[in-house]
Amino acid sequence: MRILHLTDTHLYGDPAARHYDRIDTAAALRGLLERLESLRGIDVVVHTGDASEDGTSGSYRLLHEILDPFAAALGAPLVVVMGNHDVSAVYGADIAPGQRLVERQDRVEELPGGGRVVVLDTSVPGAGYGHLEPEQLAWLGDVLEHPVPGGTVLAMHHPPLVAATALLRALDLDGLAELEAVLEGSDVQIVLSGHYHHAMTGAIGGIPVQVAPGVTNVVDPLAEGAHEQSLALSGASVVELGEGAPRVISAVHPNRGDVLGDLDAPVYRFTPEQVAQIVAAAGR
Known part of the structure; x- marks a missing residue:
């Protein structure tokens, strides 16, 4: 199985809106996809959440307006996960109804070749951190009791990893031990996540x-001092x-939605005081 993994597009329903007053997120996504047009042999496109910044129907329609034809040209299905900026009820009602558990979007996407993507919605309304309800873990356990020939990919916005920065640690996923117990002995080959906005690898339960x-x-994630920047x-x-350990190839490019066009200027650079304010508003 060959997967194109995208995450954190933060699209708006308002075409004039800019992320941090700087990034045209639709232009950023379109520009990145232009760079990826030569990809071949992709079996599935997985978007691991924060598809939207404002949680509006318009933002989700824009997401599919951009990504559906791109995935179709690859001959690959598109799987979208909900993140902390998303509104699961809006996406589920207007765009892609799925199995609903405690107002979340948890579902199984069957893939050609006998594989599957299992989607877990880790979002908590009004918060930045991630959480899985006992009902979700029970549902996941029931799904994984029945392995499939092509194996399972688990897709969830909040990574089941300890974050690399103080800000992200306050916005990470809780209940890792409980999730690990469900995953133990299953056919899950890899867990795909977003949220941290930087490439990272690790493991849960092997x-x-x-x-x-x-x-x-x-x-x-390696910014100097106690500052946090993007x-x-x-x-x-x-x-x-396939055989052996997964092979992951990541790349970053200049953001084509950047209205300043200045790579030396961070999109944001938060002081410790600003980090504390964000944690108080959105943290656990």
């Missing part, structure tokens, strides 16, 4: 975890599954 860089901006870049990953 299962590889891959975080793709963001489309709308890319976080610098750069005007757009990224994507290709994940190849």
Whole structure:
């Protein structure tokens, strides 16, 4: 299985809106896809959440207006996960109704060749951190009791990994031990996530975890001091599954939605005081 992994497009229903007053997120996505037009042999396109910034029907229609023909040209189905900026009820009612558990979008997408993508909605309304309800874990366990010939890819917005920065650690996923217990012994080959906006790898219960860089901006997890910053870049990953360990290829490019066009100017650079304010508003 060969997967194009996209994440964190943060689209708006209002075409004049700019992310951090700087990034035209639709232009960023279109520009990145132009760079990926030569890809071949992709079996599925997975978008791991924060598809929208404002949670509007218009933003989701725009997402599919851009991504549906791109995925169709690859001959690959498109799977979209909900993130903390998304509104699951809006997406489920207007765009892609699926199995609903505690107002979330959890579902199974069957793939050609006998594989599947299992989608978990880790979003918490009004918050930035991630959470899985016991009902969701029970549902996941029931799904994974029945392995499939092509194996399972688990897609969820919040990575089941400890974050690299103080801000992201306050906005990460809880209940990792409970999730690990469900995944143990299953046919899950890899967990795909977004949220952190930078490439990262790890594992949960011996299962590889891959975080793709963001489309709308890319976080610098090694910024100096206690500051947190993001750069005007757009990224994507290709994940190849087969014999042995997964092979992950990630790339970042200048953001084609950047209205300043200045790669040396961070999209944002938060002071420790600003980080504390964000954590108080959206953290656990």
